Amino acid sequence: IHITSTADISAYYEVNRINNPDIFALKGDNALGTSFHLPFQNFTSNGYTSSPAGFDVVATEDNTVITITPTQDLQGHPAGISYDVVLPFAGSTYSGRAAGTSAAAHPTGTTITASAPVAVTLSDDSCNGTIFGGCADLMGDQLVPDNILGTEYIAVHGYLAGDDRIQILATEDNTTVTVDGALLATLQAGEAYQHVLNTPSAFIETSAPAAVWQSTGFGCELGGAQLPSVKCTGSNATVFVRSTSETMRFNLLVPAGGEGDFLFNGTSGIVTANMFAVVPG
Numbered sequence: 001i002h003i004t005s006t007a008d009i010s011a012y013y014e015v016n017r018i019n020n021p022d023i024f025a026l027k028g029d030n031a032l033g034t035s036f037h038l039p040f041q042n043f044t045s046n047g048y049t050s051s052p053a054g055f056d057v058v059a060t061e062d063n064t065v066i067t068i069t070p071t072q073d074l075q076g077h078p079a080g081i082s083y084d085v086v087l088p089f090a091g092s093t094y095s096g097r098a099a100g101t102s103a104a105a106h107p108t109g110t111t112i113t114a115s116a117p118v119a120v121t122l123s124d125d126s127c128n129g130t131i132f133g134g135c136a137d138l139m140g141d142q143l144v145p146d147n148i149l150g151t152e153y154i155a156v157h158g159y160l161a162g163d164d165r166i167q168i169l170a171t172e173d174n175t176t177v178t179v180d181g182a183l184l185a186t187l188q189a190g191e192a193y194q195h196v197l198n199t200p201s202a203f204i205e206t207s208a209p210a211a212v213w214q215s216t217g218f219g220c221e222l223g224g225a226q227l228p229s230v231k232c233t234g235s236n237a238t239v240f241v242r243s244t245s246e247t248m249r250f251n252l253l254v255p256a257g258g259e260g261d262f263l264f265n266g267t268s269g270i271v272t273a274n275m276f277a278v279v280p281g
Contacts, residue, residue: 033145150229
């Protein structure tokens, strides 16, 4: 699907099903790049053998060559061995899928490089929420390339019947990971550290650009997305559309001093300053 507009828009792709819905936020120009690290979660498995975790690559130029180096076996491609795929036309796509559905089979840290800008979408279907009560749900998002990644992130706890999981994936060797001021890991390129988010929020710092994925959700129904860097996010207006009548919640993150500045559908007093809490660090 190729979307263009004469002025700035917001857009997302929604899998709007009774079971396993999710929203893939479309990143526009920020989605396009030539180098990606894939931040798959690896704490829970997929519920069906027919739907393992995977990724989709779409070309923006003819005759784009992509090189994929999987960290775990993909269908038809063993771990650790790079392979090339030619996408013959702008709009041509390639799908890669994990060889298994276990949490350990997720190809966390797999790299994709391309001869011309591409967009990459990650999907992780029917993720088993047994530890939260036994549901299964879809997680996915359109990713941003390595050159858009940052070193400072804030994660806000969702509404699971348990703790969120944060996947922090290094793109450079000897990357340190600090959460709320505590040094927790030193990673090599392609390695990931999983943080259990058992606080209302967390301030994550890395010594080099890293990809950060948050697995969250409602009750035992999982959802997930790649977090934007604190220094590469934010706007003064956001638009969304309800597609169901089920419970909906949203989390707001604002620089200190802006807590009382919100309008909701043009109305003040709905989002108020006393609703906010300080992010540690």
